[in-house]
Amino acid sequence: MDRTESISFLILFCVVLMLAIATPFILKAFRKDKPKVDEEEIDLSENTAKVQREALVDDSLTQEISLEKLQQEELVHGQMRSALAKTEENIFGRLKRLFTDTSANPALEDIEEVLYTSDLGPSTVQKLMEGLQRDLSGSEKKNYETIKKTLKKEIANIFAAVPEHKDIRWNNSGPTVIMVVGVNGAGKTTTIGKISAYWAQRGKKVLVAAGDTFRAAAESQLKVWTERAQVEIFSPPRVTDPSAVAFDAVSRAKSQNHDLVIIDTAGRLHTQAHLMEELKKVKRVVAKVMDDAPHEVWIVLDANSGQNALLQAKEFHQALGLSGAVLTKLDGTAKGGVAVGLTQELQVPIKWVGIGEKIGDLKPFSSQEFIDSLFTR
DSSP: OOHHHHHHHHHHHHHHHHHHHHHHHHHHHHHHHSOOOOHHHHHHHHHHHHHHHHHHHHHHHHHHHHHHHHHHHHHHHHHHHHHTHHHHIIIIIHHHHHHHOTTOOOOHHHHHHHHHTTTSOHHHHHHHHHHHHHHOOTTGGGOHHHHHHHHHHHHHHHHHTSOOOOSOOOOSSSOEEEEEEOOTTSOHHHHHHHHHHHHHTTTOOEEEEOOOOSSTTHHHHHHHHHHHHTOEEEOOTTOOOHHHHHHHHHHHHHHTTOSEEEEOOOOOOTTOHHHHHHHHHHHHHHHHHSTTOOSEEEEEEEGGGTHHHHHHHHHHHHHHOOOEEEEEOOTTOSOTTHHHHHHHHHOOOEEEEEOSSSTTOEEEOOHHHHHHHHOOO
16 A cells, blocks of 8 residues: 555545544434424324314214204104194194185184184184284285285283293202092003103102002002002002092102102092092192192193083192193094193193103193194195
């Protein structure tokens, strides 16, 4: 190796050595200048992604729940529309034909006749006709759509004047007591069974008092329904006084911390004065156990009875002071208009309506749902 090559090799060696020594310091300086992504930021990024994923899942579940609720509401609305189909035909089917018959020129008297024969009740018909006279001009009274729109508004006003209490007025301390009354065959026993099931499914401890000591089959029928509803029945042997049954039932419910007591009573005609006095006695006796009991007095009415159901309700209301009504057998009848008359003339809210035979076919009443189902054509 000559002198020139030796010098070149020495220079190359020195350069390599210097680079080897300087590299760690260069890398360290580079790391200092580079923006840091610390572990906290990494964790935050991962948590953000997790929250976003959970939010998407929650949103999906919310959409599913909302869809399920909407489907349930649509199902109930469909059931109500089906239940009111004959009533709707009885009122608005006949009204519409008045206007579609080319040979007819309907006057308000013709409309009034249809309403009077639709089980709405005379006082209610008068109120509806006053609304038509007040709100419509001469030409509008000849138009089916304006007639229907005005009737819908007036019926909505009737329901709005009586605040809906879809729930029970629950007692703040001790059991809540409901006394159920009505004529024979209206469906009291079935109604009590279905209401018991409804509240038992919602976690309430329910006691049913077999206060119909007059009808031999009443106790056995009530037992069948309470077994279906999985609630307790109070039916003391050899006790024939309904007041005594009611008294002991409420006393038992207080001592055993029941949430709800439903007192069944024997069916009776509203014209049977001595039996109506018996109901008054039951109500007085229950109040001796709890000062403010019964907290609710509900009448069960068969919608098929039409105007007769309204007469029944008036007599029971005068005797007992009703706080609510249950309208059964609404499905299949053309006399569902009695719901409007009942609300208008008694100013008592409808609590429940029966739209089928199954245990779940007793529904909390909604006036808006009723109106929407009635005004479909």
